[in-house]
Amino acid sequence: MSSQDIASKQELILEAGKVERQYWQDLWRYRELLYFLAWRDILVRYKQTVVGLAWALIRPFLTMVVFTVVFGNLAKLPSSAPYPILVFAAMLPWQFFANSLSECSNSLIGNANLISKVYFPRLIVPMSSVIVSFVDFMVSGIILLALMAWYNFVPDWRILTLPLFIGIAFAASVGVGLWFAALNVEYRDVRYIVPFIVQFGLYISPVGFSSNLVPAQWRLLYSLNPMVGVIDGFRWAILGGDAKIYLPGFTLSLILVVLLLLSGIWYFRKVERTFADVI
Numbered sequence: 712m713s714s715q716d717i718a719s720k721q722e723l724i725l726e727a728g729k730v731e732r733q734y735w736q737d738l739w740r741y742r743e744l745l746y747f748l749a750w751r752d753i754l755v756r757y758k759q760t761v762v763g764l765a766w767a768l769i770r771p772f773l774t775m776v777v778f779t780v781v782f783g784n785l786a787k788l789p790s791s792a793p794y795p796i797l798v799f800a801a802m803l804p805w806q807f808f809a810n811s812l813s814e815c816s817n818s819l820i821g822n823a824n825l826i827s828k829v830y831f832p833r834l835i836v837p838m839s840s841v842i843v844s845f846v847d848f849m850v851s852g853i854i855l856l857a858l859m860a861w862y863n864f865v866p867d868w869r870i871l872t873l874p875l876f877i878g879i880a881f882a883a884s885v886g887v888g889l890w891f892a893a894l895n896v897e898y899r900d901v902r903y904i905v906p907f908i909v910q911f912g913l914y915i916s917p918v919g920f921s922s923n924l925v926p927a928q929w930r931l932l933y934s935l936n937p938m939v940g941v942i943d944g945f946r947w948a949i950l951g952g953d954a955k956i957y958l959p960g961f962t963l964s965l966i967l968v969v970l971l972l973l974s975g976i977w978y979f980r981k982v983e984r985t986f987a988d989v990i
Contacts (some may be wrong), residue, residue: 738832747821748839752814752984753846758938767847771802774830778802778919789918789954793862798854800949801918802943804880804934807848808887809909814840815888816895816905823990833974833983837892841884855949863896867951876944879968883937886971889979897982917942930960937971940964 757766775798783794790797815837819826824835859865895901916938917925925933933939940961947954 718930725870727792727832741831741835744831745835745839749842749846752839752843756843767850767893771806771851774806775799775854782919782926788867788924788951792950793858793864794866796855796858796862796923797946797950798919799858800946801916803848803855803942804876804945805849805913805916805918807844807880808884808941809913809932810844811841811884811888812891812909813905814844815884816891817821817903819892819896819986819990820899820902822957826990827987831949832977833986834889837888837979838885840892841881841888844884845881845928866949867947869951869954873945873948876941877964879944882972883941883968886968886973886975889975890891891972893979893982896986912936912938913980922960923947923955930957931963934960934963935967937964939966 775795778798779795782788783790783798788794818836818840819833826833826836891905907952916936922930922933922939922943934957941964942958943964945962947956
């Protein structure tokens with residue numbers, strides 16, 4: 712047998728996702744799967760429900776009502792805008808983040824059969840959960856528009872910067888979601904921790920009140936919660952007027968969001984090869 716025949720019979724084995732560049736190319740090739748998983752979850756969530764998509768409006772609306780009564784009417788906390796708008800401008804990014812965290816943490820477990828049988832970039836699964844939560848976010852925005860119409864509130868030019876802060880909220884949701892999605896595969900008790908984090912985070916984030924009420928000496932420490940910068944950014948863009956951003960705290964929150972996103976992708980890629988065996 713000649714050397715040419717031996718060379719022609721040699722097999723070239725390409726392991727999916729072995730090279731980082733190839734993995735991101737695969738992510739683009741499987742973009743239709745991302746759409747399919749997101750659309751499937753949207754249909755499953757609202758199929759055979761009494762109020763359908765209205766549920767995405769009811770939850771943040773009732774929370775807004777409670778915070779408005781407690782902080783606006785009873786505690787009489789100051790506000791440069793109608794208090795319901797102040798609260799809901801914060802409820803939008805917080806609800807998006809909380810829903811993304813809850814959905815992402817269980818996304819891999821919920822698609823265990825798919826993950827164990829078929830190759831595709833596993834990053835698609837938690838990303839589809841974030842997209843589903845983003846749909847809820849867009850639907851909930853209807854309430855904000857209704858509140859603005861009710862109070863005859865017209866935002867100023869800052870509203871044009873809102874997509875920037877939506878992008879930051881998206882990055883925070885993906886970063887934290889990837890961490891908990893990966894951790895939940897190996898440590899199943901993570902699913903019991905997530906609801907506590909969501910509930911606790913709601914009260915330590917400036918949702919029902921303005922972060923300006925936090926004493927100046929604690930503002931930077933308070934901004935270690937990355938959602939503080941996101942919420943302040945939303946209020947600055949939506950409320951305009953006297954709304955201000957505490958730049959040192961916002962910068963710190965932004966740095967933490969970037970670190971969470973990069974470290975989330977790194978850790979997810981690190982343990983991704985073991986998902987099919989562990990799940």
